[in-house]
Structures are given as structure tokens and as C-alpha cells.
Amino acid sequence: MTEAALRELICLLAKSMFNRGLTGGSTGNISARTEDGGLLVSPTGTSFGRLDPARLSRFDASGRLIEGDPPTKEMPLHAAFYDTRSTAGAVVHLHSCHAVALSLMPDADADDFLPPLTPYAIMKLGKVALLPFFRPGDPAMGQAVRGLAGKRSAVMLANHGPVVAGKDVEAACNAIEELEDTARLAMMMRGIESRQLTPAQIGDLVTHFDVEWDA
Numbered sequence: 001m002t003e004a005a006l007r008e009l010i011c012l013l014a015k016s017m018f019n020r021g022l023t024g025g026s027t028g029n030i031s032a033r034t035e036d037g038g039l040l041v042s043p044t045g046t047s048f049g050r051l052d053p054a055r056l057s058r059f060d061a062s063g064r065l066i067e068g069d070p071p072t073k074e075m076p077l078h079a080a081f082y083d084t085r086s087t088a089g090a091v092v093h094l095h096s097c098h099a100v101a102l103s104l105m106p107d108a109d110a111d112d113f114l115p116p117l118t119p120y121a122i123m124k125l126g127k128v129a130l131l132p133f134f135r136p137g138d139p140a141m142g143q144a145v146r147g148l149a150g151k152r153s154a155v156m157l158a159n160h161g162p163v164v165a166g167k168d169v170e171a172a173c174n175a176i177e178e179l180e181d182t183a184r185l186a187m188m189m190r191g192i193e194s195r196q197l198t199p200a201q202i203g204d205l206v207t208h209f210d211v212e213w214d215a
Contacts, residue, residue, distance in 0.1 A: 003034055006169070007053035010040060013173045017094065018049035022180060027095040028161070029072035032169040033082070037061035041078065043069035076142030081165040084150035090169035092176045095161040098184035103130060103158045105190075113156045114182045116197040117189070121182040122205050124175040125164065126212040128154045136160065153212065154179060 001009070014030055017023060028048050031041040041057040042048070046069075057071035063079070065071065072078075078091045102108060113128040114121050121128075129152045134141045145155060145163075154164040154175065162179050166172030197205075206213040 001035075003040070004053075006032060006034065007040060007056055010042070010056065010169055011051040011053050013169060014042065014048040014051050017173065017177070018047065022096045022177065023048055023094040023161075028093055029074050029078070030090070030092045030169070030173075031072075031078045032090040033088075034058075038066075039078075039082075041071040041075065044072050073137035074141070076139040077145060077163060080142035080145035081163070084146055084148070085153065085165055086150075087167055088153075088165040089167050090172040091163065091165045092169075092172045093161060093163040094176055094180070096176075096180040096183070098187050099156060099162045099180050100159065101187050102183040103156050103160075108158075114179065115186050116202055117182055117185050117194070119197070119201075119205050121178050122197075122202060122211060122213075123209045124171075124178045125154045127152065128156055128162075128179065130156045130158060133158045133160065151212065 010030055010032055026045050026047050029042045031039050034040060038061050039059040041059065042051055043055060043057050055069045057068040058066050060066050074093055077093065081088050081091045108130055110130040111127065113130040114125070116122060129148060131144045134144070134157065141157065153166070154162065156162050162176055164172050164176040164179060166175050205211060
């Protein structure tokens with residue numbers, strides 16, 4: 001994909017998520033690897049509904065900002081995924097409502113945040129780690145992701161929002177939408193006895209789709 005096409009795709013996907021209420025106002029940020037090893041990143045203080053392809057922050061392969069507007073303040077969070085996961089081609093962070101709501105629950109599992117309700121979250125995300133609350137923009141968020149040693153493709157920042165790394169920008173966006181959908185199901189079913197996937201069914205999915213799971 002050319003850089004021009006990647007710029008357009010980032011803005012198209014971001015606008016789609018904004019239009020469907022997955023992140024509002026000037027919240028959320030998105031980044032993707034370029035062919036030369038650099039990064040395209042959503043600028044600070046911008047709305048997913050109005051990103052300009054020509055004004056995306058452009059980093060070279062050494063991590064130097066070479067053009068565009070100043071990047072999101074969550075760059076340490078993005079950098080942590082790129083530095084620890086060789087397969088990461090894009091990173092997306094949203095403030096999606098149901099995922100945040102689920103992170104507020106006192107029984108939320110820090111090691112396996114999403115309950116096994118459908119196969120798709122398992123297939124697209126593996127286990128999602130729930131991280132503690134950090135002040136937005138705090139470099140400690142990136143340090144917490146680095147502490148996972150590249151073993152998780154997705155984390156939930158408590159009281160804040162999900163962050164997902166994918167092989168490319170479409171995969172990352174699809175996966176983070178699956179995270180929000182599963183969180184919404186979990187909140188809908190809260191207090192209702194439900195049939196979750198069994199350990200045997202989860203194991204079959206993990207094996208069949210080669211999911212990162214045991215880390």
C-alpha cells in the first residue's frame with residue numbers, strides 16, 4: 001500500500017468508528033507503520049471524525065517527527081507495542097463506552113479481562129490484560145505495556161479505554177471493535193446466568209486459529 005493510500009485508509013477507518021460512537025470528541029488515537037519503517041499517527045487534540053490525511057504526524061524509521069502536526073500525547077503507549085511486538089503494524093486506542101464500563105466492575109479479571117462469550121474476541125484478541133488507571137498521557141502506561149513483554153496484543157486501560165495492536169490498520173480496528181462488542185455483551189448479560197464458552201471450546205479455538213493465549 002502506498003503512503004497516500006494508507007493515509008486515506010487511516011482517516012476512513014477513524015471516521016467510521018467516530019460515526020458509530022466508538023470514540024467521541026477529540027478522544028482516541030491511531031497509528032500505522034509505513035513501508036519504510038516509519039509511522040503515521042493521528043495528531044494531538046484531533047477528532048477521529050475529522051482527521052486530515054495530509055496533516056497526520058509522520059515519523060521516520062528512527063522515531064523522528066519529520067512532518068505533519070504534533071502527535072498524540074499517547075505516543076509512549078503506541079511505541080511500547082511497536083517495540084515489543086514485531087508483528088505490530090498498527091495500534092488503535094479508543095474511549096469506547098462499554099469497555100470502559102466493564103473495566104469499572106470490581107470483579108474485572110486483570111489477566112483475562114473479557115469473558116468468553118463468543119469465539120471472535122478470542123480469535124482476534126487472545127487474552128486482554130486489564131491495566132490499572134494512569135493519568136492520560138502518562139509514560140507509565142507505555143512502561144506497563146512493555147512489562148507484558150510483547151505477549152499481549154490488547155490491553156484495557158482501567159477507567160480509560162482499550163488499546164489494540166494488529167498486523168495492519170484494518171486488523172487493529174476490527175479487533176478493537178470486537179473488544180467493544182464483547183464488553184457490551186458482558187454488560188448486557190451482567191446479573192443474568194449465561195452460557196459462556198467452556199475451557200474445551202476455548203482450547204479448540206486457540207489451537208485451530210493459533211491464538212496467543214497462555215502468556
